[in-house]
Amino acid sequence: MTEPLLSIRDLTKTFGGVHAVDGVSLDVRPRETVALIGPNGAGKTTFYNMISGRMMPTSGSIHYDGDEITGLPPHRISRLGISRSFQITNIFQELSVRQNVEVALTAYHGKALAMLRLASRDREIIDEAYGLLERLGLEALAEQRAGVLSYGDKRLLEIAIVLATRPHLVLLDEPTAGMTPEETRHVTHLIRRLADSGDYTFLVTEHDMSVVFGLADRILVMHRGQRLAEGTPEEIRNDPEVKRAYLGEEEEEAAS
Ligand SMILES: Nc1ncnc2c1ncn2[C@@H]1O[C@H](COP(=O)(O)OP(=O)(O)OP(=O)(O)O)[C@@H](O)[C@H]1O
Ligand SMILES: [Mg+2]
Known part of the structure; x- marks a missing residue:
């Protein structure tokens, strides 16, 4: 057992x-x-x-x-x-779907949030973010502003963010x-x-x-x-x- x-x-x-x-x-x-x-x-x-x-x-x-x-x-x-989602959505409305996952990954990898623009050019983070979006079926929405997603897709993005902490x-x-x-x-x-x-x-x-x-x-x-x-x-x-x-x-x- x-x-x-x-x-x-x-x-x-x-x-x-x-x-x-x-x-x-x-x-x-x-x-x-x-x-x-x-x-x-x-x-x-x-x-x-x-x-x-x-x-x-x-x-x-x-x-x-x-x-x-x-x-x-x-x-x-x-x-x-151990990572958890919340009953209420918890995402950056103004950032793109992809950037939301990159922020979470950047935070996980211990880089300062101010480094996001640099991190966006970091191949590893780009690939990992894209991989997570694919797992949640959000890859086609990667460049959309998160705020315009449907409620259901926002909840999926939230799960991608949860999974970014591995x-x-x-x-x-x-x-x-x-x-x-x-x-x-x-x-x-x-x-x-x-x-x-x-x-x-x-x-x-x-x-x-x-x-x-x-x-x-x-x-x-x-x-x-x-x-x-x-x-x-x-x-x-x-x-x-x-x-x-x-x-x-x-x-x-x-x-x-
Ligand atoms: N911070 C708090 N202060 C005081 N009471 C609380 C607090 N959080 C929860 N409770 C009380 O604890 C009990 C359990 O609440 P909890 O939110 O854990 O239930 P739940 O099963 O998640 O309910 P729901 O299905 O509505 O989400 C309730 O009686 C609630 O009022
Ligand atoms: Mg509850």
């Missing part, structure tokens, strides 16, 4: 009296795609914030590639090969949120292709069940901060507790 790349034990985050994440454990093996699902407020983003170093856990531990990373600052965690573990927070069904299918296909390349291990939060079942090797279901269930898509689909939690929420909403 392969050693887990990410190993989380009893992770907890409380805000005042709210248990946003409450004693959750999870192992993620290299090259696996694990989906983190659960209703709004289940604690998914908080879980990510602790893995990526943006929030200090109240208790519990996070090990990555055999080393404890609990409470390390975001830049240290990013250097170790991560092994990629945390995607609702990669298809706000997309049309067609954009959703396209993005799901591209993430599937990245996962199948064997270059990355993915943790994905997502509300769209067609995306979750199309992508995940394994699913962790969170509910009110706690781990409700974990298993293969097939096991989760048929889990009575999961059905009850989701149906329960819908019934509560319908009643209110």
Whole structure:
């Protein structure tokens, strides 16, 4: 059995009296795609914030590639090969698609941002940026100003920027949120292709069940901060507790 790349034990985050994440454990093996699902407020983003170093856990531990990373600052965690996307797009609207990726690569390679114009003539960075754009199906849009991209393409550019830090573990927070069904299918296909390349291990939060079942090797279901269930898509689909939690929420909403 392969050693887990990410190993989380009893992770907890409380805000005042709210248990946003409450004693959750999870192992993620290299090259696996694990989906983190659960209703709004289940604690998914908080879980990510602790893995990526943006929030200090109240208790519990996070090990990555055999080393404890609990409470390390975001830049240290990013250097170790963990990179995340945000629920909100985070790109330079005025720069071209290609330049956005080059800025990310330049930052990764430790060159000053002021060197961007020079870096743009740096063959290695040009090739790497282009390679990433190709992987996200954005190569035809390379010279467009990022601000004019469709919402779906902006989210893809954001993933290219995330991949520019050469991560092994990629945390995607609702990669298809706000997309049309067609954009959703396209993005799901591209993430599937990245996962199948064997270059990355993915943790994905997502509300769209067609995306979750199309992508995940394994699913962790969170509910009110706690781990409700974990298993293969097939096991989760048929889990009575999961059905009850989701149906329960819908019934509560319908009643209110
Ligand atoms: N910085 C914060 N301060 C106080 N409470 C917070 C903070 N961040 C999250 N929470 C609370 O923690 C709980 C979990 O929130 P979180 O954003 O992690 O859920 P989520 O599963 O990502 O939800 P969504 O599906 O809506 O993105 C919620 O009750 C939320 O109000
Ligand atoms: Mg969230």
